[in-house]
Amino acid sequence: MKKIRKVLVANRGEISIRIMRTCREMGVKTVAVYSEVDRQSPHVAMADEAYCIGPAVAAESYLNIPKILDVAKRAGADAIHPGYGFLAENARFARAVLDAGLIFIGPNPDTISLMGSKTESRKTMMDAGVPVVPGARDALETVEDARAMADQMGGYPVLIKAAAGGGGKGMRTVRRPEDLARAFDAARGEAQKAFGDATVYVEKFIEAPKHIEIQIIADQHDNVLYLWERDCSIQRRHQKVIEECPSMVLTPEQREAMGAVAVQAARACGYVNAGTVEFLFDSEGHFYFLEMNTRLQVEHPVTEVVLGLDLVKLQLLAAEGHPLPLRQEDLSPRGHALECRINAEDVYNNFVPSTGQVTHLKHPEGPGVRVDSGITAFSEISRFYDPMAAKLITWAETRDEAIERMKRALLEFQIEGIKTTIPFCLAVLDHPEFRSGKFTTKFVEQYWDSLKAAGSADADLLEVIAAAVAYHQDQAGAATRAEVNHAPGRAEISPWKMRALQDMRRSK
Amino acid sequence: MKYFLKRADDFAEVDIVAENGQLAIHKDGRNYQVDLVSLGNNRYSLVIDHQVYSVEAVNDSRTVRLVLNQREYQVTVLNQRQKVAQDLFGDSDADDLQGDVSAPMPGMVLKIEVAPGQQVEQGQPLLIIEAMKMENEIRSPISGTVTEILVKPNQAVEKDDTMIRIE
Numbered sequence: 001m002k003k004i005r006k007v008l009v010a011n012r013g014e015i016s017i018r019i020m021r022t023c024r025e026m027g028v029k030t031v032a033v034y035s036e037v038d039r040q041s042p043h044v045a046m047a048d049e050a051y052c053i054g055p056a057v058a059a060e061s062y063l064n065i066p067k068i069l070d071v072a073k074r075a076g077a078d079a080i081h082p083g084y085g086f087l088a089e090n091a092r093f094a095r096a097v098l099d100a101g102l103i104f105i106g107p108n109p110d111t112i113s114l115m116g117s118k119t120e121s122r123k124t125m126m127d128a129g130v131p132v133v134p135g136a137r138d139a140l141e142t143v144e145d146a147r148a149m150a151d152q153m154g155g156y157p158v159l160i161k162a163a164a165g166g167g168g169k170g171m172r173t174v175r176r177p178e179d180l181a182r183a184f185d186a187a188r189g190e191a192q193k194a195f196g197d198a199t200v201y202v203e204k205f206i207e208a209p210k211h212i213e214i215q216i217i218a219d220q221h222d223n224v225l226y227l228w229e230r231d232c233s234i235q236r237r238h239q240k241v242i243e244e245c246p247s248m249v250l251t252p253e254q255r256e257a258m259g260a261v262a263v264q265a266a267r268a269c270g271y272v273n274a275g276t277v278e279f280l281f282d283s284e285g286h287f288y289f290l291e292m293n294t295r296l297q298v299e300h301p302v303t304e305v306v307l308g309l310d311l312v313k314l315q316l317l318a319a320e321g322h323p324l325p326l327r328q329e330d331l332s333p334r335g336h337a338l339e340c341r342i343n344a345e346d347v348y349n350n351f352v353p354s355t356g357q358v359t360h361l362k363h364p365e366g367p368g369v370r371v372d373s374g375i376t377a378f379s380e381i382s383r384f385y386d387p388m389a390a391k392l393i394t395w396a397e398t399r400d401e402a403i404e405r406m407k408r409a410l411l412e413f414q415i416e417g418i419k420t421t422i423p424f425c426l427a428v429l430d431h432p433e434f435r436s437g438k439f440t441t442k443f444v445e446q447y448w449d450s451l452k453a454a455g456s457a458d459a460d461l462l463e464v465i466a467a468a469v470a471y472h473q474d475q476a477g478a479a480t481r482a483e484v485n486h487a488p489g490r491a492e493i494s495p496w497k498m499r500a501l502q503d504m505r506r507s508k
Numbered sequence: 509m510k511y512f513l514k515r516a517d518d519f520a521e522v523d524i525v526a527e528n529g530q531l532a533i534h535k536d537g538r539n540y541q542v543d544l545v546s547l548g549n550n551r552y553s554l555v556i557d558h559q560v561y562s563v564e565a566v567n568d569s570r571t572v573r574l575v576l577n578q579r580e581y582q583v584t585v586l587n588q589r590q591k592v593a594q595d596l597f598g599d600s601d602a603d604d605l606q607g608d609v610s611a612p613m614p615g616m617v618l619k620i621e622v623a624p625g626q627q628v629e630q631g632q633p634l635l636i637i638e639a640m641k642m643e644n645e646i647r648s649p650i651s652g653t654v655t656e657i658l659v660k661p662n663q664a665v666e667k668d669d670t671m672i673r674i675e
Contacts, residue, residue: 350644352612355613383614
């Protein structure tokens with residue numbers, strides 16, 4: 001059994017920090033890699049060692065396999081943790097890590113490769129008797145193939161998906177035959193950009209399902225556990241926004257059934273380490289295999305909090321070759337956990353990315369609150385990377401208490417300089433459909449108008465506050481002018497010159 | 509001291525008197541006792557008739573942009589001097605060309621879906637910008653005719669760059 005003494009984390013932002021925290025606690029040294037614009041990123045400060053690996057563009061830094069391996073060698077790291085995104089599900093990378101004589105903290109390259117292809121993974125799951133969404137068994141080359149497949153499945157709506165996809169990239173819903181060609185091209189274009197592979201396929205679009213996923217963990221000794229579910233149905237454009245554990249709609253029997261299928265899926269592809277089996281869960285309680293994510297998920301903290309586990313620790317132990325330190329019947333879930341993703345996006349302007357410098361930051365604190373953040377008070381939110389700035393996780397004995405705690409924590413969150421999804425999360429948490437727990441992936445689309453209007457403040461109050469602030473600033477401005485004007489040996493300065501002077505000072 | 513406010517379609521006039529370090533604000537026949545403290549970093553703590561509010565506020569010449577309970581609002585606030593100037597010289601905001609389509613964020617133009625001279629409807633897709641690895645469809649703010657296209661595919665744009673003009 002090989003002991004891991006130093007881990008290179010091939011990532012940036014909050015997930016790098018998350019991984020390094022556990023490494024520290026386990027006495028494992030950490031190595032950060034960073035691009036030229038990320039020297040000030042908190043993941044660099046968190047590490048024991050740090051190496052710049054190239055320009056801002058991810059293709060030349062965080063996706064640069066030779067450079068990352070070179071750093072691993074120079075630093076004397078014995079393992080690489082890929083986090084999520086970037087190279088996390090790149091089989092070629094995992095293979096290169098193993099070939100370099102290092103431990104890859106994740107499943108083996110063949111599993112990644114198999115599950116990374118939506119078409120291949122579907123075939124494997126079909127053969128293993130795992131229920132899948134009806135649709136194409138193979139990739140589609142042309143729009144005509146897609147059209148034929150759609151007709152064969154009984155018509156529209158259908159979903160075009162990137163074979164190499166994930167995170168909603170390279171995915172388009174098509175409701176009318178005349179929209180197929182445009183969506184097909186768009187999905188291929190986006191897939192090529194995001195994954196370097198334009199291959200797409202088509203499957204039946206299941207109306208208003210829930211997205212429920214099962215966390216699994218497997219060691220190298222044929223032990224596979226399911227670590228309960230996460231309900232990730234609150235999504236916008238296929239991007240998860242709020243996740244929770246447990247789901248309000250699963251009976252213990254359904255949980256056990258889905259867990260057993262997830263374990264079966266993991267065994268079918270020889271899975272080792274932490275992974276997630278995603279399912280669509282329809283209104284009648286049927287569930288279909290959607291895909292398997294061969295990495296640590298963004299939303300893993302809700303599982304950790306409810307089960308009292310450290311998934312990164314389990315990952316390291318499994319990667320070292322230890323048998324899992326617990327059995328299925330040892331799990332002791334307690335209470336309810338929620339996670340809100342705090343993205344740098346302008347909610348009220350079609351969620352466009354909100355780039356720029358964070359000018360002030362204060363995280364929420366207090367009982368039952370966990371913040372996994374990738375930014376600091378002076379971070380630059382760059383257009384080069386993912387807009388997720390932080391994750392806010394709350395835990396309480398009951399779901400209602402966890403929601404109230406989340407609202408409290410969201411209101412405490414102070415981020416200035418950029419716009420974030422905090423107001424959106426607040427609006428969702430108060431919505432009766434969310435409160436019921438029965439919401440589906442259609443929730444945001446369905447209730448957008450009421451979500452957008454939610455929480456609007458009293459007009460009189462806003463105007464009184466605005467007037468008070470304007471008055472205060474006028475007075476402060478007058479005081480500054482007076483001070484300068486009365487400075488000894490200084491002639492009277494006109495307000496115009498004063499303004500120019502202030503501008504000059506500011507630009508210095 | 510008088511202040512003139514505008515928010516959405518709502519106009520209001522308030523009168524502010526400073527007394528004992530607090531502000532007495534009179535608005536629409538109501539008096540508000542306001543205690544405002546600056547906390548730095550554009551943050552203010554206000555106690556209005558003993559109700560506590562925390563806001564982030566930036567006064568950008570005549571527009572106060574404020575965040576209250578994590579929602580952002582904009583209120584145009586003019587003091588007496590600014591009001592006189594506006595009455596004399598007109599409202600410069602009215603000159604803003606509504607049909608200028610500018611980039612909402614820095615990114616890369618992927619595809620332009622309209623041509624000069626083309627009639628477009630409000631909400632019609634005009635072009636696609638890629639930023640943060642996502643494709644963002646930019647739609648027309650008004651119905652009209654495309655008069656000018658100032659960008660090309662694969663061109664990098666900065667936030668607020670004008671990309672297309674529509675009249």
